[in-house]
Amino acid sequence: MEVTRQNFKDTLKTVCSAVEEADFLAIDGEFSGISDGPNVSALTNGLDTPEQRYAKLKKHSMDFLLFQFGLCTFKYDQEKSKYIIKPFNFYVFPKPFNRTSPDLKFICQSSSIDFLASQGFDFNKVFCNGIPYLNQDEEVQLREQSEERRNQQANGVGTPSFISPSSKGPAHVPEEHKDFINRVIGKVEALLTNSEKTLDLEPCTGFQRKLIYQTLNWKFSKGLHVETVETEKKERYIQVIKVDDEERKRREQQKREREQEELNDAVGFSRVIHAISKSGKLVVGHNMLLDVMHTIHQFYCPLPEDLQDFKEVTMCVFPRLLDTKLMASTQPFKEMITNTSLAELEKQVKEAPFKSPQVETAEGFHSYDTAQEQLHEAGYDAYITGLCFISMANYLGSFLTPPKAYISAHSKVVEPFFNKLFLMRIIDIPYLNLTGPDLQPKRDHVLFVTFPKEWKTSDLYQLFSAFGNIQVSWLDDTSAFVSLSQTDQVQIAVNTSRYAESYRIQTYAEYIKGKQQDKEKLGQTPKSWGEDGWLKPHYTSASTAATFGYHNPPPEDEGSPEGNDAEGTVPWQQAPAVHGRKGQKKKKQQKPKGVF
């Protein structure tokens, strides 16, 4: 079901009850871009720590707009032995609520926009008919403002910037407005004696309207209802209505209700996220870290600085998450699924040993056909993400004694996958652990190298040519991680580099120690190494330890604006394009001398 500003109000109940009755939910977001800084391969360095990755995504991805949100609810029908699904495709846009509400700016990345355009994305639905939203601060602020304005109008008091010190007395009317206000008083006095019921004053500025409210409240404390009305041309003017006490109260009550409804409309799409959150249902996504970050950032609160705080906020908003990309790249699926991109995964879980789940689209909902791919429409992506989850979960059921064909979202069997979000392209940390500390590999074959900004990947290959195969992961213009194939070469490299002038080499441990010292200076506590080089995850289900181990990143990623690179090469083969081009233009001044 497509949901825009036009039908949102009528649909909200349907959405909420679909969430309420569901066994689990699947979500997906489409964004206006991925990175406003480094390109994707630099944004997702293969040796990022989870803290670094979070900080980079927060810094470089959050100014884009999540403008399409897909939700698919899955409810298992025992009798029919099939899932009943309700897919929703929400278009979202931060339409300013009024003149004083935040005028949000967001970035568009032309490659992402162009990609979505090539998939038939309808931008008019976003920009012309997108559902508005507010985060929690904005909602509170708006409700306070509305309350304040009502009090002021009731008391005849302007906002503090305009009032005279004695706000309960007659309004202080600046000289140049005195004529105007006197004319208004004359008109209102005439209204009180003539047979008219209503007086429409001429459109005027906000400041003049404040003066009118103040003056009328002071001069005519009874018998009038005063209200700001907008013309078709969006000009604002004041309407004065002769009323008895009862009608005045009734009108004010109506006005209050209208304002409340307008406020609810402004909260808009955030109410869907609140409903999902409140339900506590399992929320499934594919490669969902960016989706989760954007959802919290846009509809709840600005993302916290610290990763640990982010984890806590996330667990409040989404108490139970499952990432199908992480599931598919973990045992026992890892060996069976060669490509974990959503489109490929969806194809693979249709084939043996998996079984396509039986699903039925609920009446009144658009029925998706997986044979006619509608990839990168958020509602469709959410739908097939749910299908992938069901197929993989049911497959796990085949290992039970006795085997089970249907595994529910609440089953113990899927618990090990809860609250672990896939980390794109990190070589040795497969997931972000939301409910405990993250894995901390020692990385004792890794060097941290700094060098002149003219250097390129080939210069690093040349510098380390004596060490055979190396892997380069760029950090920025002047530094990179270099992974050696043999750990015992690390010390040789570090020692030799002592005599180098143009570059500098540290071990990974030294690099992390430096970072932690920087952090301690800022008053944060460092984390210590586990004895085996890993910090055990807080989560200690028996099956977890067996399930999660060191594993390589999946060989193929998706090429879409959900944070994935179009090119299927591994990151260390690919010098960041920006550096590459820049390098070609510049004359190389500092060349590595191949000291090893």
Place this chain on the structure above:
Amino acid sequence: MEVTRQNFKDTLKTVCSAVEEADFLAIDGEFSGISDGPNVSALTNGLDTPEQRYAKLKKHSMDFLLFQFGLCTFKYDQEKSKYIIKPFNFYVFPKPFNRTSPDLKFICQSSSIDFLASQGFDFNKVFCNGIPYLNQDEEVQLREQSEERRNQQANGVGTPSFISPSSKGPAHVPEEHKDFINRVIGKVEALLTNSEKTLDLEPCTGFQRKLIYQTLNWKFSKGLHVETVETEKKERYIQVIKVDDEERKRREQQKREREQEELNDAVGFSRVIHAISKSGKLVVGHNMLLDVMHTIHQFYCPLPEDLQDFKEVTMCVFPRLLDTKLMASTQPFKEMITNTSLAELEKQVKEAPFKSPQVETAEGFHSYDTAQEQLHEAGYDAYITGLCFISMANYLGSFLTPPKAYISAHSKVVEPFFNKLFLMRIIDIPYLNLTGPDLQPKRDHVLFVTFPKEWKTSDLYQLFSAFGNIQVSWLDDTSAFVSLSQTDQVQIAVNTSRYAESYRIQTYAEYIKGKQQDKEKLGQTPKSWGEDGWLKPHYTSASTAATFGYHNPPPEDEGSPEGNDAEGTVPWQQAPAVHGRKGQKKKKQQKPKGVF
């Protein structure tokens, strides 16, 4: 005529000949936003210097996208005594040309987008079908890259980051690619002996393709044409074709031509601007400073730091500009035209003493009807801007002896208005003078006040309450210009403030001197005051001096994303909304004591 990526190539000739034959051109742009920093009333401070205004617009407006460009050409037909017009409405979008071309990011401001949406703007035409473009640097870079790549492929040389030191010898194939390359060699050897003409290799990475080019060039220097081809799925693979020398040359020539055409396509919409520029025709716009800045920024070069350099670049790109908003707010029009917004101006110049010009839409072009306003479509806005210019110019002809009913764009009568761009809301500097120094009013009734960031407009009113009517122009959170009504109060205020702790007052002259000293430190020369408080404009046509004098800003501005505020209040009545709201939440710590 609507022009998108679909019909751009077919339309370009029509556009260029319309420009060539025209007497003058009118332009207009629509942008994705106005200000990424301060709100519009802070962006357009009433006491900005031209340098400050330029710096602010450059800093806060250039990251938005000019995504619709309107051009209307006007050619006078002597026989028919009417103008023949050709209106064009171009949709523009920086679609990335290829994987290595710049992936532009631009900002959208939700209020601007929402405004355009409410006017029926079609965003899909921009994002799905917008015409690409390159600025001059990008064009040069792309042509160089293409040249380089051709040389490399011809020589069998990869880009420097992948080649082995001896690039003319056999390719250095890394161990893990040796099998792959040997398989390719085997296939090509087979091709040379079998009856097939063409060999399609399997899709592979860019690095592998480089290795293949190098290897094949070295191993099979003759008899093969090697080319990269793309599948429907955008996977790239190499095609090897058996050819004799002649066919090889022919194919390479074809490839080169194809590449040239692709490059021209990438330059795209910039070619329209080049044609306008090259024509040297008079270009008319309404309140056109932002249009000119965006056009140069997007299609020529990043804007220079310095205003003087900007003026020089502008005169190169558009040697002759005329701003109808400036014309309408200057004598003799100033007294006759109460509202200089484009929509209102267009209405007023239809009435006596003006005459609606006779225009005819050229065959094959969409005919606009000014009775059915299509405001804020760039093509329509350009069209009515042209109409306004003609009406006002012809009105000037009525003062000639003998009176002239038709005044051409080349007439001496309109010359005084050339190359002066309207400066929004600056109280005493009506225009930016592109061909000489700007007016420099003394502003000796103006104070520069700094204060704690908790202060609001009302605090300043209170501080200066002894001085009667004042005007406040906010600069930032902690400073503002305060204009007093009487110049002789200035020294009293400055003297009294010597004893103040929380705030500080300087005269405008002191403030400017401080600014100039800052600039001198950076090695730039200061400008001296003219004797009468003005620096005479470089431009010295007899009529200019009489025409341009001190004048107040027009009372009403347009409410559209062309840089104009929706609210018609004068800037000094309006504390910036952001400050106002922030102020309300904070407890005021430092209150002014009303010392005067």
